[in-house]
Amino acid sequence: RRNSYEMCKETADWLRARTAQCPKTAIICGSGLGGLAEVLDNKTYIPGHQNPILVFGELNGQPCVCMQGRFHYYEGYSVGMVTFPIRVLFLLGVEVLIVTNAAGGLNPSFQVGDIMFIRDHISMFGLGGQNPLRGPNDERFGVRFPCMSDAYEQDLLSLAMESVQELGFVSFTREGVYCQLAGPSYETIAECRVLQALGADAVGMSTIPEVIVARHCGLRILGISLITNKVMMSYNSQEKANHEEVLRISVVRAEALQKLVTCLLGKLGESTNPL
Ligand SMILES: O=P(O)(O)O[C@H]1O[C@H](CO)[C@@H](O)[C@H]1O
Ligand SMILES: Nc1nc2[nH]cnc2c(=O)[nH]1
DSSP, X not given: OTTOHHHXXXXXXXXXXXXXXXXXXXXXXXXXXXXXXXXXXXXXXXXXXXXXXEEEEEEXXXXXXXXXXXXXGGGTOOHHHHHHHHHHHHXXXXXXXXXXXXXXXXXXXXXXXXXXXXXXXXXXXXXXXXXXXXXXXXXXXOOSSOOOTTOBOHHHHHXXXXXXXXXXXXGGEEEEEEEEOOOSSOOOHXXXXXXXXXXXXXXXXXXXXXXXXXXXXXXXXXXXXXXXXXXXXXXXXXXXXXXXXXXXXXXXXXXXXXXXXXXXXXXXXXXXXXX
């Protein structure tokens, strides 16, 4: 199995031989958000033989590692492969996972360019029986039946909200429920209406398997969705979802997101360094 303890350990050891940096925080950069990694100081780039690239460095004085890009299920990877980097990060000693993505806004009050902190998620995979933890459980990662009602940590969310206040980002910051579909096709209008009725605020094609596996091994998680488009709810709408627009909006908000994550890491450092 791709995300077995032995395979993850082998990759973690391989990485340790290439960098002396010991990050406590990992950031997964969503679509168009790879630039987050460029602001790290003392960078070490470690390209995998496939995407994604790992960038080790420091942000606001805190050691961290950014994953530029991710494995998507719609690309043909198994959920084991999609979540393999999470277990590698855990074995590297990472404790905090900041997971970002580009998502379509379902909540009618959301605007394009809003930053949504993920409060909770709806896993269409999970509901359909495709949980990344399916199969024999390895206790070295976590328990057989992990709790998910607390997957997105309240303390991290509070620190993130403090950062939002300090940076003056309140007007474009939201909280909500992220829902993941397999992709790669975007949603139909009827599907969007169903997802909205289910209580989802944003929709994408990533993140949840990563979060489930991260929560299983005890990582503290902050989820951030960038609302890159409003999904279609009406047959009269002339707009059409497209990836070019998703990337364009991500890039527009990338700087704000960089500032937010930088500020948050400073706060995390303060909260974990008992000076
Ligand atoms: O979730 P990330 O990888 O940020 O990207 C989102 O944007 C892409 C679609 O435009 C899909 O990959 C979807 O999941
Ligand atoms: N599924 C889905 N993923 C997205 N990623 C960015 N925008 C969207 C969207 O509208 N739908």
